Amino acid sequence: MSKPVLIIGAGVAGMTAAVELADSGMQTILVERLSTVGGNALDLYKAFPTDDCFYCFEGNRRRPGIRKCFYRSALTDQPNIDLKMNSEVDEISGTPGQFSVKLKVGAQYVDPMRCTMCGLCIEKSDAFRLLSPQCQPQAVVYDPSKQDDGAKQAEEECPTKAIDLSAQSTEETIKASDIVIATGYHEMQPTNVDEYSYGKHPNIVTQLELAQILDPLGKSGGSLVRPSDGKPAKRVLMVQCVGSRDENYYPYCSKICCIFALKHANIVTQERNATQVSVVYMDIRTYDRYERYYRESRESGVEFVRGRVSLITPREDNTLDIVVYDSLLDKYLKFSVDLFVLSSALEPPADSNKIIENLGLKSVSGFIGAADPASENEVVVGDHVYACGTALGPAEIPESVTQARAVVSKILQSRK
Ligand SMILES: Cc1cc2nc3c(=O)[nH]c(=O)nc-3n(C[C@H](O)[C@H](O)[C@H](O)COP(=O)(O)OP(=O)(O)OC[C@H]3O[C@@H](n4cnc5c(N)ncnc54)[C@H](O)[C@@H]3O)c2cc1C
Ligand code: SF4
Ligand code: SF4
Known part of the structure; x- marks a missing residue:
């Protein structure tokens, strides 16, 4: 029997690759460092291009009509997927096609196959919590640093015996024929971009x-409120290219932040009754089908100012006075807003270099680069090594899914 395929990262890209390889009869090991799968997409609320609430995002083509909850059954019931949560790759050795991979597997305090989310443990102890009603696998998580007497009681009384407080993290070495890197992106926390005062006032958010x-x-x-005091946020100012297209941070364009800013501008004007929404930009880049978000936001009354934010002054009533230089009008404009929203860069995850160096891969601005930049096969990043989704650079979900499917197709072809 051939060795399994190792997939690192269980965001949309990694999950798609795992499910589709497994459906094709291949053994896969899906390693995720967090206690829930889904990656960044779990936190998006509504997602372009369909504007579906992400919780209801379409499943895959083999399960048409079955929505996101399909991940639960597909990932935990599919016998060809070995899902390792709270786990990370420590070291990769061996040769292409015969990799030897050392994994750090986190302690499995709660068995997701047994947990029925009855909530008993959450009532007994603060150490248990539900990450989100939609988290996958559907199970509570346990934080050992908050252990209390109630936790022991919960372990004894859990109706399905899903809790094991004595669980330990372990090390495991697995063999893999191919490696798929789907480690995704991180939204840059612009704390050191001084001009935007992020982290200094609660009403300045990403x-x-x-x-x-x-x-x-x-x-x-779901109400549009100010984090400072929970009062309605009626006036919103967004600024684009925070940390992107900036030699001091990331020189690249993060490609999708104009689109998600416009998605949010439309939601706050059309569904949350914001009375004044303005977007400060250098260029608005809405490629392909996403131009409609720009048209819709103009029709909804969103104001666009080409220029830059030059001064932010917080007021005692928690509003923010913001001065913007309008480069088209060559004059300074003053805004008084409830919420200042930064369209921050998509950056590589902090430790992406570790995998890149370990496997001798190319790096493009910290993301993983194609083995042959001139080739159309950007998902082929090494010998028996592939990457998909935002591990390759900023991308939206449909592109991430398409790349994951390209990886699946490459691996299946190589097995023929
Ligand atoms: C504000 C905002 C709004 C957006 N809105 C939309 C939208 O409306 N529509 C749309 O299509 N796209 C949208 N996107 C983009 C979308 O989030 C991405 O396209 C998608 O989440 C990419 O999925 P992924 O699997 O590549 O990466 P991720 O979602 O980042 O998943 C990567 C996974 O890998 C895990 N991981 C990372 N490193 C390791 C490691 N070393 N070991 C083990 N696991 C690891 C992470 O924990 C994570 O679970 C938006 C992005 C932002 C920032
Ligand atoms: S008591 Fe057991 S079954 Fe109930 S939520 Fe907690 S771990 Fe899950
Ligand atoms: S997508 Fe828009 S906001 Fe993002 S970096 Fe490019 S131009 Fe700037």
Whole structure:
């Protein structure tokens, strides 16, 4: 029997690759460092291009009509997928086609196959919590640093015996024929971009943080409010290219931040009754089918200012006075807003270099580069090594899924 394929990262790209390889009869080992799968897409609320609530995002072509909850059954019930949560790759050795991979497998305090999410443990102890009602696998997580007497009681009384507080992290070495890197991206935290004062005032947020405010499952139940005091946020100013296209941070264009800013601008004007929404930009880049977001936002009354933010002054009533230089009008404009939203760069995950160096791969601005940059096969990044999704650079979900399918097709072809 051939060796399994190792997939690192269980975001949309890694999950798609795992499910489709497994459906084709191949053994896969899917390693995810967190306690839930889904990656960044879990936090998006509504997603372009369909504007579906992401919780209901379409499954894959083999399971048409079955929505996101398909991941639960596909990942945990599919016998060809060995899903390792709370786990990371420590070291890769061996030769292409015969990799030997040392894994650090985190302690499995709660068995997701047994947990029925009855909630008993959450009532007994603060050490247990539900990450999100939609988390996959559907199970509570346990934080050992918060252990208390209630946790022991929960272990004894759990009706399905899903809890094991004595669980230990382990090391494991596996063999793999191919490696698929799907480690995704990180939204840059612009704390050191001084001009935007991020981290200094609660009403200055990133776009992912805004998505969490808009999410009906979030703290405010989906109401557009100011984090400072929970009062309605009526006036919103967004600024583009934060950390992107900037030699001091990342020289590249993050490609999708104009689109997600416009998606949010449309939601706040059309569904959350914001009265004034303005976007400060250098260029608006809405490629392909996404131009409609730009047209819709103009029709909804969103104001576009080409220029840059030059001064932010917080007021006692938690509003922010913001001065913007309008380079088309050559004059300074003053805004008083409830929420200032930064369209921050998509950056490589902090430790992406480790995998790149370990496997001797090419790096493009910290993301993984194609083995042959001139080839159309950007997903082939080494001998028996592939990458897909935002591990290759900023991308939207449909592109990430398409790349994952390209990887599957390459691996299947190589086995013929
Ligand atoms: C504000 C915002 C809004 C967006 N809105 C949309 C939208 O509306 N529509 C759309 O199509 N796209 C949108 N996107 C883009 C979307 O988030 C990405 O396309 C998608 O999440 C990429 O999935 P991925 O699997 O490549 O990466 P990720 O979602 O980043 O998943 C990577 C996974 O790998 C894991 N991982 C990382 N390193 C390791 C490691 N060393 N070992 C083990 N596991 C590891 C991570 O924990 C994570 O689970 C938006 C992005 C942002 C920032
Ligand atoms: S008590 Fe057991 S079954 Fe119930 S939520 Fe906790 S771990 Fe899951
Ligand atoms: S997509 Fe738009 S906001 Fe993002 S870096 Fe490119 S131009 Fe700037």
